[in-house]
Amino acid sequence: MSEIASFFTSVKTTITLLFLLASASIVGTLVPQDTGLDQLRQTASPFMYRIMIILDLPTVFRSWWFILLLILLSLNLLACLIRRLSVIPAEWKGDSEKASFSFVISDPRPGSELKGVFTSALKRLLGAPSTVIGSGDGPGLVWVKHRVHLLGFPLIHAGIIVILLGGLVGLFYGFRGNIQIQEGGIGKEVVLSPSGEVRPLPFQIAVDKFTLTRYATGQPKEFRSDVRLIRDGKEALKGAILVNDPLTFEGISLYQSDYRLLGIKEVSLIFVGQGGQQSDLKVRPRETTDIPGASYRVRLHSVDPGTTAKGQGAEIVVERPGEEQQIVGVFRNEPAKLGDSEIRFVDYTPLYATGLQVARDPGAIVVWVGCGFLILGFFLTLFTNHRRLAIDMQTRAGSTQIRVYGRSRRLRREFREAVEKRIRSSLDKKEK
Amino acid sequence: MTSTDLNTYVTFGYLAWWVVYLIAFITTAKDSSILKLAFRILVVIWVVHTVAIGLRWVESYQMGIGHAPLSNLYESLVFFGWTIGLALIVARLRFGTDIVVLLGLPLVFLTMGSTFLLDHTIKPLIPALQSNWLVAHVITCFLGYASFAVSFVAAVMLLVARGSDYLGEHLPRAQVLDEIVYRSVLIGFPLLTVGIITGAAWADYAWGAYWSWDPKETWSLITWLVYSAFLHARLARGWAGRRSALLSVLGFVAVLFTYFGVNYLPGLHSYF
Numbered sequence: 001m002s003e004i005a006s007f008f009t010s011v012k013t014t015i016t017l018l019f020l021l022a023s024a025s026i027v028g029t030l031v032p033q034d035t036g037l038d039q040l041r042q043t044a045s046p047f048m049y050r051i052m053i054i055l056d057l058p059t060v061f062r063s064w065w066f067i068l069l070l071i072l073l074s075l076n077l078l079a080c081l082i083r084r085l086s087v088i089p090a091e092w093k094g095d096s097e098k099a100s101f102s103f104v105i106s107d108p109r110p111g112s113e114l115k116g117v118f119t120s121a122l123k124r125l126l127g128a129p130s131t132v133i134g135s136g137d138g139p140g141l142v143w144v145k146h147r148v149h150l151l152g153f154p155l156i157h158a159g160i161i162v163i164l165l166g167g168l169v170g171l172f173y174g175f176r177g178n179i180q181i182q183e184g185g186i187g188k189e190v191v192l193s194p195s196g197e198v199r200p201l202p203f204q205i206a207v208d209k210f211t212l213t214r215y216a217t218g219q220p221k222e223f224r225s226d227v228r229l230i231r232d233g234k235e236a237l238k239g240a241i242l243v244n245d246p247l248t249f250e251g252i253s254l255y256q257s258d259y260r261l262l263g264i265k266e267v268s269l270i271f272v273g274q275g276g277q278q279s280d281l282k283v284r285p286r287e288t289t290d291i292p293g294a295s296y297r298v299r300l301h302s303v304d305p306g307t308t309a310k311g312q313g314a315e316i317v318v319e320r321p322g323e324e325q326q327i328v329g330v331f332r333n334e335p336a337k338l339g340d341s342e343i344r345f346v347d348y349t350p351l352y353a354t355g356l357q358v359a360r361d362p363g364a365i366v367v368w369v370g371c372g373f374l375i376l377g378f379f380l381t382l383f384t385n386h387r388r389l390a391i392d393m394q395t396r397a398g399s400t401q402i403r404v405y406g407r408s409r410r411l412r413r414e415f416r417e418a419v420e421k422r423i424r425s426s427l428d429k430k431e432k
Numbered sequence: 433m434t435s436t437d438l439n440t441y442v443t444f445g446y447l448a449w450w451v452v453y454l455i456a457f458i459t460t461a462k463d464s465s466i467l468k469l470a471f472r473i474l475v476v477i478w479v480v481h482t483v484a485i486g487l488r489w490v491e492s493y494q495m496g497i498g499h500a501p502l503s504n505l506y507e508s509l510v511f512f513g514w515t516i517g518l519a520l521i522v523a524r525l526r527f528g529t530d531i532v533v534l535l536g537l538p539l540v541f542l543t544m545g546s547t548f549l550l551d552h553t554i555k556p557l558i559p560a561l562q563s564n565w566l567v568a569h570v571i572t573c574f575l576g577y578a579s580f581a582v583s584f585v586a587a588v589m590l591l592v593a594r595g596s597d598y599l600g601e602h603l604p605r606a607q608v609l610d611e612i613v614y615r616s617v618l619i620g621f622p623l624l625t626v627g628i629i630t631g632a633a634w635a636d637y638a639w640g641a642y643w644s645w646d647p648k649e650t651w652s653l654i655t656w657l658v659y660s661a662f663l664h665a666r667l668a669r670g671w672a673g674r675r676s677a678l679l680s681v682l683g684f685v686a687v688l689f690t691y692f693g694v695n696y697l698p699g700l701h702s703y704f
Contacts, residue, residue, distance in 0.1 A: 014664050015661050015664050015665055015669070018657045018658075018660055018661040019657070022658055025651075025653055025654045028650060029694075061645045167643075217556065219556055221556065221558075223559050242559070243560055243562065244559065244562050244563040244638045246637070246640065256559075257639065358640075359640030361636075361640070361641075361642075364636055367632075367642060371629045371632070371633075374629070375625070378621075378622035378625060379622075382622060
């Protein structure tokens with residue numbers, strides 16, 4: 001039993017686990033993760049393929065042995081934490097006499113007088129003594145500073161455990177998946193990653209519009225999906241989802257992740273009639289449009305995104321009663337003639353499908369609490385310093401034996417030097 | 433004068449100053465007034481470097497696409513150079529070792545010099561980077577990296593000094609170097625931790641996943657694990673000197689891979 005306990009409380013175990021986790025993580029970045037098994041079978045030799053499958057190398061971070069390492073690390077952390085917590089109360093109270101340095105000096109003055117000398121000599125360094133033991137010529141003085149420093153270690157190590165627990169909560173009670181919804185369409189179920197399982201949502205997502213805005217340089221500036229969330233047939237929430245600006249409803253968050261270009265929503269044209277009068281003309285795929293004031297009927301055939309010097313344009317099918325239908329090209333730099341009238345190209349509106357990431361993770365808040373512990377723990381460890389200093393005095397035959405011993409968590413040498421300098425100089429001063 | 437010009441001057445300033453400092457270091461006594469003056473000049477160059485970064489920030493606002501100059505490889509390298517410069521200055525003030533600055537400075541002007549090969553135009557922010565988390569994440573990570581760089585420089589000196597008596601005589605005492613190796617990691621480790629946490633918070637906010645095992649995330653974790661092992665070996669097992677210096681070097685290799693190597697693997701951080 002004690003061997004098992006010492007295995008889990010050993011720092012050797014910690015260091016070994018840290019290196020094993022680091023090595024496993026390196027493997028996880030070198031072997032492509034989550035690629036299909038077929039692809040893997042094609043690229044690796046049969047022997048390597050078998051090794052990789054046995055060791056779960058294509059899914060290192062979900063493999064049984066990686067999880068086992070994390071569990072071992074958690075147990076190791078927990079054991080060290082418990083052992084550490086058991087000694088904190090004594091140190092908090094200042095009872096622990098553990099010292100990192102000690103020295104003995106003597107002085108002819110009685111302890112009752114030296115008490116005042118030391119108190120004032122150390123006032124600037126440590127403040128007033130927290131405890132004065134005994135009285136008369138054999139008093140003892142104890143200073144304890146920054147006890148809160150003692151909480152640094154437990155906070156840091158508990159923080160890691162809490163973060164791992166948060167991860168576990170997410171694994172069991174959370175989900176994450178993708179959904180692709182065409183503009184004007186409604187999404188009802190997500191494809192979970194990494195399992196690929198399809199899961200129905202408690203609400204429906206209606207995408208009214210997806211907008212891709214670009215900077216003058218052509219770089220994308222904003223991806224935006226305007227959506228309505230529908231619950232039990234009624235609109236429950238209307239809003240926009242942008243990159244770095246998700247929408248949350250009933251604990252489920254929707255994130256803008258990517259988009260697909262599915263086709264053309266409509267093409268805007270201008271029809272110039274015989275008399276020169278202009279009218280807007282919208283042409284949509286699979287939909288025939290009448291040109292107002294003329295006997296033409298038009299339908300979209302195809303769109304040219306600007307492959308030639310004629311610029312962007314569209315091919316449209318033109319019908320006129322009694323005539324054979326014809327396909328006419330309308331380009332930005334080359335309008336089409338239809339008898340005495342003209343059709344000009346203005347613009348086309350792409351039809352997008354927005355790609356949303358859908359996630360619910362009740363473990364995330366636990367993770368953030370753990371991170372808070374970690375940061376607070378580091379702050380206490382770096383910016384506070386627990387110090388304990390004790391001075392015991394014994395007066396015998398006209399001379400006082402002074403034993404000084406103390407302990408500092410950080411900057412030990414500096415603390416020892418500061419204490420020693422002040423005590424020795426306070427004694428020298430008074431003797432002159 | 434544009435911030436890009438200023439960066440060029442700063443880079444050559446560091447280089448020229450390094451040559452002067454090297455000569456002063458070899459020819460004058462330790463703690464000579466020339467060395468002290470040389471150090472002050474370094475601080476001035478670093479202040480100009482700071483101004484160059486600020487100027488780039490202002491320029492981006494003048495172009496109407498204002499954002500912190502931390503948005504691509506060029507800007508991140510300029511900032512990395514700045515943080516290493518800062519860490520070297522702090523180390524010099526704390527430990528009084530000119531040679532750490534002298535040996536660390538090539539990292540600064542090589543980092544700065546490599547930006548000459550990159551596109552330096554100010555580009556608008558792509559949607560994925562339009563977040564306030566960007567600034568907190570990048571600043572903490574790079575300050576951490578810079579502390580590790582100082583630790584690395586001291587660790588290399590410590591290892592070299594042990595291998596050669598001649599060099600050992602001319603380098604700071606092993607105890608001082610060991611102290612620099614350790615204290616720099618002590619500063620860098622919490623900064624890296626906060627850097628990883630702010631990155632995770634950002635990822636959670638932007639994609640709904642605080643951790644995705646993307647190669648850069650994973651490598652930052654590897655770096656964190658190595659330095660965590662360094663601290664445990666040191667504080668609980670009493671590792672010091674050569675062994676702890678070797679771990680510091682290993683950690684810095686992980687830092688460099690996190691920063692540069694990962695770019696050859698696909699992932700979320702593809703814009704850096």
